[in-house]
Amino acid sequence: MTTQTFPSTPQVRKRRVMTLTRQRTMTGWLMALPAVVFASVFIFYPLARGAWVSLFRWDGLSADMTWVGLRNYVNVFNDPIYWDAIGHTFQYAIGVTVIKNVLALVLAVLLNRKLRGRGFFRVATFIPVIMSFVVVGILWSWIFNPTFGLLNGLLNAVGLESWIHGWLSDPSIALWSVISVDVWKWTGFHIVIILAGLQSIPEELDEAAALDGAGRFRIFWNITLPMLRPVLTFSILMSLVGAFVSNYDLVKVMTGGGPSHSTEVALTWIVNTTFSGLNVGKANAMSMILFLLVIAIGALQLRVMTRRNDISR
Amino acid sequence: MSTYEALPLSVDRETASEIIHDRPPRRRKVGVLTPAYVASRAVTYVIMAVTILLTVYPLIWMVLGGFKSGSEFYANIWGLPSSLDFSNFVYSWNAGNLGQKFINSIVVTLGTMALVLPITSMAGYALAKIRFRGRRAIYVFILLGIMVPFGVIAIPVFTVIVDLGLLNTLVGLVLVYTANAIPLGVFLMYSFFESIPDELEEAAQVDGCSPFGAFFRIILPLARPGLATQVILTGTSVWNEYFMASLLIHQDSLQTLPLGLVIFTSRFGTNYPQLFAALTIVTLPMIILYLSAQKQFISGLAAGAVKG
Structure with a gap:
């Protein structure tokens, strides 16, 4: 987050209200971000990745992945x-x-x-x-x-x-x-x-x-x-x-x-x-x-x- | 109904209802101990005793088994061991390298908590208290994680950990456990922060606190009960976890206790007294911890074991 200083002179008060809203949005996102990242990387991404891998023949170790479409499901x-x-x-x-x-x-x-x-x-x-x-x-x-x-x-x-x-x-x-x-x-x-x-x-x-x-x-x-x-x-x-x-x-x-x-x-x-x-x-x-x-x-x-x-x- | 009619007419309304519900009267009166009442209490006590016996006896048996010698174990299934011989415990501790596994379990448990507590309280606070664009979407997104049971995505998670080069590392285990605890943790902290009145932090912000400052100085200290719940919840589940650990750790020196126990069983499975000694060593610290803080354990687990 960029640190901003707010000189409290009357001229900048209006700008300050706007930046405060922005600052609040930034703070909110920053505070929630780690949880979002963890949920994405270790819950939702694996889910998507699992769906993707289920379309391949793969032993899990080698780089050799063969597309088999829905054959795994069959x-x-x-x-x-x-x-x-x-x-x-x-x-x-x-x-x-x-x-x-x-x-x-x-x-x-x-x-x-x-x-x-x-x-x-x-x-x-x-x-x-x-x-x-x-x-x-x-x-x-x-x-x-x-x-x-x-x-x-x-x-x-x-x-x-x-x-x-x-x-x-x-x-x-x-x-x-x-x-x-x-x-x-x-x-x-x-x-x-x-x-x-x-x-x-x-x-x-x-x-x-x-x-x-x-x-x-x-x-x-x-x-x-x-x-x-x-x-x-x-x-x-x-x-x-x-x-x-x-x-x-x-x-x-x-x-x-x-x-x-x-x-x-x-x-x-x-x-x-x-x-x-x-x-x-x-x-x-x-x-x-x-x-x-x-x-x-x-x-x-x-x-x-x-x-x-x-x-x- | 029949109980009610059988009561002496002089019994007042309050006592009558107490008897009907088998609540012992606060002021015991003569004539209250009807045979039906006594019998029902006796049956209840017997059921209680049997249930306690069924729960506790296997555990006592486990501890006692650890003290028995090999031959004694078979000859004397029920009885007390002939002597307080700790040699099985010493043997298991060394043969199973349990010291190392204790350290690994402690590292993983503390590491997970060190991530889960700040992450979930920050997110819970932001979502409950800071009005910002996108908070509803983030809340729904994280909560949807509760719908994805971790066991079901174990194999895909395994693949992701391999991709990240974190197979056979305690860090990988900590990251996976953290992710597992986050959706429910955020939900718990969110509900907690929501119950704290807005005025508190508004006052803090009027006094010149930044949102971050208000969070750390005012709100977080108030959230201690919520954090305690999470410590119990995450602590117990991580300490006991076996499934993911068995997928992600394939090296003796990195095994956590549950994993080590299973390996120990497959290697020394025929040495029952030693196996029981190992089980006792692993279980006792947890039981002592529980007995010394049972109220927190019971309410903590009841509050959050939603995810199983």
């Missing part, structure tokens, strides 16, 4: 593993969202009263939230270990031998095992949000309904739930977004997408295609398709956030 559409992975991504996202929110809602409603140890409960159930998915994943791989793991040990001890499974090695349940770990990590977080929402409902409402003869279930259904809607929307949306695009770490650490692709999600398959398949063009085509699939959720999130950012505090 390949993706004919790749059954990718569509399985997309199916798993949806199963994961929806499963995690439903289970986390139902569990959290039930627990939050139970906890929404003066109880001894409630503070401790909140602090304790929130611990996994701050932990890395890597640590959580490694730990739970151990809990699920078929021979020495805690879970099968427990089932053995209580006489439920028939429930014993290879939690991560059986293709029919491996994905659900991974999903349950995600639920374990994040439920405490949703309890906190929903509890905050419950506590913001004025007690008088419930009391009035109770005096009018409404039972507890009716109060919950007709008063609590509607009052809770913004908070629930927020909570559900957050778990959806999180599950769609940050399931990579857990899957990678716990199963690596196996056994026989039964836990493969879109992101693990994209990374696999890039680094093992050395097919960066196709990987980018997959990324673009995934982007189009999740953009609706992103748009919804942006709308909810900007319209009611009061819930987020």
